[in-house]
Amino acid sequence: MGSVARVTESTPLITSPEPSVEGFVREYLRELNFTQGTVLERASTNDKYLALARTVRHYLMSRWMRTTNEHLRTQPKAVAYLSAEYLLGRQLDNALIAADLTEVASEALASLGIDLADLREAEVEPGLGNGGLGRLAACFVDSLATMSIPAIGYGIRYEYGIFRQNFVDGWQVEEPDHWLDNGSPWEFAHPEHEVTVSFGGRTETVTEQVGDDTVERTRWVPGWKVLGVPYNYMVPGYRNGCVNTLRLWSARATHAFDLEIFNYGDYAEAVRAQTFAENISKVLYPEDSTPQGKELRLQQQYFFVACSLRDFIDQLLPEGFDLHRLPERVCFQLNDTHPVIAVPELMRILVDEQGFAWDEAWEVTQGCFAYTCHTLLPEALEVWPVELLGRLLPRHLEIIYRINDEFLDEVRESSGDDELLVRRMSIIAEHPQRAVRMAHLATVAATKVNGVAELHSQLLRDKVLADFARLWPEKFTNVTNGVTPRRFVRLANPGLSGLITEAIGDGWVTDLDRLRDLEPMADDPEFRRRFREVKAANKERLAGFLERRDGIEIPADTMLDVMVKRLHEYKRQTLKILHVVTLYDRIVSGRLDPEDVVPRTVVFGAKAAPGYAMAKQIIGLINHVGSVVNAHPEVSRVLRVAFPANYDVTVAETLIPAADLSEQISLAGKEASGTGNMKFALNGALTVGTDDGANVEIRQLVGDDNFFLFGLTEPEAAAVAEAGYRPSAYYEENPVLRRALDLVARGEFSGGDRRVFEPIVSNLLGEDRFMVLADFQSYLDAQERVETAYRDPDAWSRAAVLNVARSGFFSSDRSMRDYLDRIWHAEPMEA
Ligand code: GL4
Incomplete structure (x- = not known):
C-alpha cells in the first residue's frame, strides 16, 4: 500500500514553460523532431497534430503533477467517479483554452506556416460513451477540476468506442471506431501500476487461528485472471492551476497465465488466451437505455471497478491507512448501475482480505457509495441472471445474497412481514429468471440515491423506487444535470462568448x-x-x-x-x-x-x-x-x-x-x-x-x-395509459394525422413499396407505447x-x-456544488 510516503512538499518538479510565442515554437519543434522523429518539411498533418498535442501537454504538466502531489500529501476527502462511459470529445481545444494558450499556439504555428484549424481537424475524438450519460461524466470531471475538487474519474479504455455510423441508401451501417490508430497523445500508460482482477472459480471455507479463536473464513478461489493497466488522462481545470486525473483501465493477459500454457508448448493457445483476456476492454457496448445483459459486459463492469477500488486503496491512501475510516476519505459515485458490482467487491475486500466483521464492513461500505439513477424505463434497469453472476463472480453472489437476507429482514420487521412488499423490494428477482436487480442493490448500499432532474427524482420516489423511498425517505435527493460552459459555450461558440x-x-x-x-x-x-x-x-x-x-x-x-x-x-x-x-x-x-x-x-x-x-x-x-x-x-x-x-x-x-x-x-x-x-x-x-x-x-x-x-x-400520460390507450382513435379522428400516416403507409417515401415502413406504421397504430399519436x-x-x-x-x-x-x-459547476452539499461533503483544494 501507498506511494504517499514518498511525496513531500519539496518533491522536485520541472516547471512548465511560461507561455510565449517563441517558447512555444521551440517546444513544438522539439516535439516534432525529438518525439515525432520528423522535420517540418516532411511532417504529415498527423505528425504535426501529435507534436502539437504533446507541446500543449508541457504547459499543463507541472499543474498536473502538483495537483496529484497535493492530493497525496494532504489526503483530503476525494470524489471517485465510477463510470463505464466518458464521452470526452476532442481534447486539443479544451486543453488550449484551459491553459489559456490558444492565441500563443495559433501564432506560433502560423509562424511555421501551419494553420491551427487544420490540426484541430486531425484529432479523432475519443467516443468512449453512448450519449447523454457518458457526456455527463465528461462534463462532471471538467467541472470538478475547474472547481479544484479533489477527484478522480475511473472508467474503461475501450479500444473501440461508439461505432461510426454510415448511411447506405438511407439505412444505418455501423463501422468500428479505430480511435487509437493514429496515436493517442493525451494518455499516459502506467503498466507498472497494473492490477490483477480475478474471475470465475469457486469459494471455499477455511478455518483460521486468530489469537485464541478459530474463525471460519470464506475464500474465493478464482478460475482465471486478467491484468488491468491504467491509462491516465489529464483533466485540466479552466485556468485555475488544477489538473485532475481520469484513469481508464485496459485489459491485458496475465503473465503467469500464458507462461503456463507456453510451457505446454501450445503457443497458439497461449496467444488465444491472451486475446480472450484482452477482449474485456475491446469495445464499448453501443446500447443506451437498453442494456443487452451480455456476459462480456458484466466482465467489463467488474473489471473496471475491481481495478479502481484496488487502485484507490493501494495507490491513493497512505501506508497502513485504517479502512474503517474509508468514508472520511472517499465517496464512490456510481454512475448508473454499471459500476454497482463495486458494492460486493468492497465488502469482499473488507471481509475476506482485511478480516473485518460483516457489520463493520457493511457500515464502511454504506458510507462510501452514492448512486445516481439515470433512467425511468424499466428495460434500462440492469439485471444480471444469478446463473451468470454466480459463474463469473461466485463470491460476490454469496455476498449479494447475504446483503439481501439482512435487508429483507429489515423490510419484514418494518412492514409486519408484508411478503408482497418483500418480493417487490428483494435484490433478487424471481421472474422471468432469478436475477440480481442492480438498482436495488445500489439503493440498499448507497448513502444517497439521486435522480438527474426534479421531475425524474420525483418519479423515482413515487414510482420506480417508491418502496425504498418510503423505507428511507432521507436517502433520496435530486441533483439536476448540467453541462460544462467551457466546452459548450466558450469553445463551441466563440462568437457568442465574445x-x-x-x-x-x-x-x-x-x-x-x-x-x-x-x-x-x-x-x-x-x-x-x-x-x-x-x-x-x-x-x-x-x-x-x-x-x-x-x-x-x-x-x-x-x-x-x-x-x-x-x-x-x-x-x-x-x-x-x-x-x-x-x-x-x-x-x-x-x-x-x-x-x-x-x-x-x-x-x-x-x-x-x-x-x-x-x-x-x-x-x-x-x-x-x-x-x-x-x-x-x-x-x-x-x-x-x-x-x-x-x-x-x-x-x-x-x-x-x-x-x-x-x-x-x-x-x-x-x-x-x-x-x-x-x-x-x-x-x-x-x-x-x-x-x-x-x-x-x-x-x-x-x-x-x-x-x-x-x-x-406525465400524470396525464399515466392516466391515458391507465384508461387503455388506443392510438387508432387519434388516427380516425384527425384527418391531418391520417393523411401523414397514410402517405408513409402508401409508400410515398419508399418508391411505392408499402412494406418498407409497415413496421413503423403498424406499431404507431397498434401499440404506440410512447403516445406519438396522442x-x-x-x-x-x-x-x-x-x-x-x-x-x-x-x-x-x-x-x-x-x-x-x-x-x-x-452549468455542471452548479451540479457539482449540489453533489458536494447533498451527497459528497468534500471540499475544494486551495488554489
Ligand atoms: C441518460 C438519460 O436518458 C438522459 O435523460 C440523461 O440526461 C442522461 C444523463 O443523466 O442519462 N440515461 C441513459 S441510460 N442514457 C442517458 O443519456
Whole structure:
C-alpha cells in the first residue's frame, strides 16, 4: 500500500514553460523532431497534430503533477467517479483554452506556416460513451477540476468506442471506431501500476487461528485472471492551476497465465488466451437505455471497478491507512448501475482480505457509495441472471445474497412481514429468471440515491423506487444535470462568448449565474442585432462544415430546427418526421402556399443501437422522407431535411451554436433529464418541448413566453395509459394525422413499396407505447406558434437572449456544488 510516503512538499518538479510565442515554437519543434522523429518539411498533418498535442501537454504538466502531489500529501476527502462511459470529445481545444494558450499556439504555428484549424481537424475524438450519460461524466470531471475538487474519474479504455455510423441508401451501417490508430497523445500508460482482477472459480471455507479463536473464513478461489493497466488522462481545470486525473483501465493477459500454457508448448493457445483476456476492454457496448445483459459486459463492469477500488486503496491512501475510516476519505459515485458490482467487491475486500466483521464492513461500505439513477424505463434497469453472476463472480453472489437476507429482514420487521412488499423490494428477482436487480442493490448500499432532474427524482420516489423511498425517505435527493460552459459555450461558440464577455466580462465562464446580467441586453436592439449576427455566422460555419464533411447543402437564412440525440422510440423522432411529412403533404396537395411557410431546415443527428430494429427503421424513414422532400422543387424551397451521419461531440459543437429551435419532444415521464436541451438553451435556441426531464426546469427558468410547450403531462400520460390507450382513435379522428400516416403507409417515401415502413406504421397504430399519436396535434399547434414567433426576428432574438441569460443554472459547476452539499461533503483544494 501507498506511494504517499514518498511525496513531500519539496518533491522536485520541472516547471512548465511560461507561455510565449517563441517558447512555444521551440517546444513544438522539439516535439516534432525529438518525439515525432520528423522535420517540418516532411511532417504529415498527423505528425504535426501529435507534436502539437504533446507541446500543449508541457504547459499543463507541472499543474498536473502538483495537483496529484497535493492530493497525496494532504489526503483530503476525494470524489471517485465510477463510470463505464466518458464521452470526452476532442481534447486539443479544451486543453488550449484551459491553459489559456490558444492565441500563443495559433501564432506560433502560423509562424511555421501551419494553420491551427487544420490540426484541430486531425484529432479523432475519443467516443468512449453512448450519449447523454457518458457526456455527463465528461462534463462532471471538467467541472470538478475547474472547481479544484479533489477527484478522480475511473472508467474503461475501450479500444473501440461508439461505432461510426454510415448511411447506405438511407439505412444505418455501423463501422468500428479505430480511435487509437493514429496515436493517442493525451494518455499516459502506467503498466507498472497494473492490477490483477480475478474471475470465475469457486469459494471455499477455511478455518483460521486468530489469537485464541478459530474463525471460519470464506475464500474465493478464482478460475482465471486478467491484468488491468491504467491509462491516465489529464483533466485540466479552466485556468485555475488544477489538473485532475481520469484513469481508464485496459485489459491485458496475465503473465503467469500464458507462461503456463507456453510451457505446454501450445503457443497458439497461449496467444488465444491472451486475446480472450484482452477482449474485456475491446469495445464499448453501443446500447443506451437498453442494456443487452451480455456476459462480456458484466466482465467489463467488474473489471473496471475491481481495478479502481484496488487502485484507490493501494495507490491513493497512505501506508497502513485504517479502512474503517474509508468514508472520511472517499465517496464512490456510481454512475448508473454499471459500476454497482463495486458494492460486493468492497465488502469482499473488507471481509475476506482485511478480516473485518460483516457489520463493520457493511457500515464502511454504506458510507462510501452514492448512486445516481439515470433512467425511468424499466428495460434500462440492469439485471444480471444469478446463473451468470454466480459463474463469473461466485463470491460476490454469496455476498449479494447475504446483503439481501439482512435487508429483507429489515423490510419484514418494518412492514409486519408484508411478503408482497418483500418480493417487490428483494435484490433478487424471481421472474422471468432469478436475477440480481442492480438498482436495488445500489439503493440498499448507497448513502444517497439521486435522480438527474426534479421531475425524474420525483418519479423515482413515487414510482420506480417508491418502496425504498418510503423505507428511507432521507436517502433520496435530486441533483439536476448540467453541462460544462467551457466546452459548450466558450469553445463551441466563440462568437457568442465574445459578445457575452464584451457585455458582462468573462467571469461567466466559471460562474455561469452571471449570465443573469445579460437580461437587460434582451431589450437592447443593438445587442439583439449582434446576437443575430452571431447566429448567422454560426449557421454559415455549420453550412461549411456539413458541406466539407458530408456534402450536405444547408440553405442560408432558414430557421434551423434541430433534433440531435440517440435514436430511441421514447424520444419520438417519429413525431418530428411526421411534422415534416405534414408540411410536405400540405404543400404538395396545394393546401398550403409555400409563400406562407417560414423556410426551415430540419437537422437530425442520431445513432441507433445496432440491435434495435425499430430505431433503425426510423432512421431509414427520416432519410427517405428527407430525400423526397429535398428533391421536390416546390417543397424544397421552404423545407429541407439534413441528416449528417455519425453525430458525435464534434458535430454537436458546430451544430448547437447554429440552432434556432431545439427539439425536446420525449413523452413526458420518459426522459430522465436530457442535457442537449441545456446546451441549446445556453446557445440561444428556443425549445419546443414537452414537460419532461429538465425541460420542466428550463421552462420555469426561461419563462413560458420563451419556450414552446406542448403535449401530455406525465400524470396525464399515466392516466391515458391507465384508461387503455388506443392510438387508432387519434388516427380516425384527425384527418391531418391520417393523411401523414397514410402517405408513409402508401409508400410515398419508399418508391411505392408499402412494406418498407409497415413496421413503423403498424406499431404507431397498434401499440404506440410512447403516445406519438396522442401528442401529434398538440405538437403541430406548437409548431404553428414557433412559425408565428419566428416571423418577428426582434421578438425571437429577445426570447433567445433571455434563454441564454436565464440558463446559468444548467452549468455542471452548479451540479457539482449540489453533489458536494447533498451527497459528497468534500471540499475544494486551495488554489
Ligand atoms: C441518460 C438519460 O436518458 C438522459 O435523460 C440523461 O440526461 C442522461 C444523463 O443523466 O442519462 N440515461 C441513459 S441510460 N442514457 C442517458 O443519456
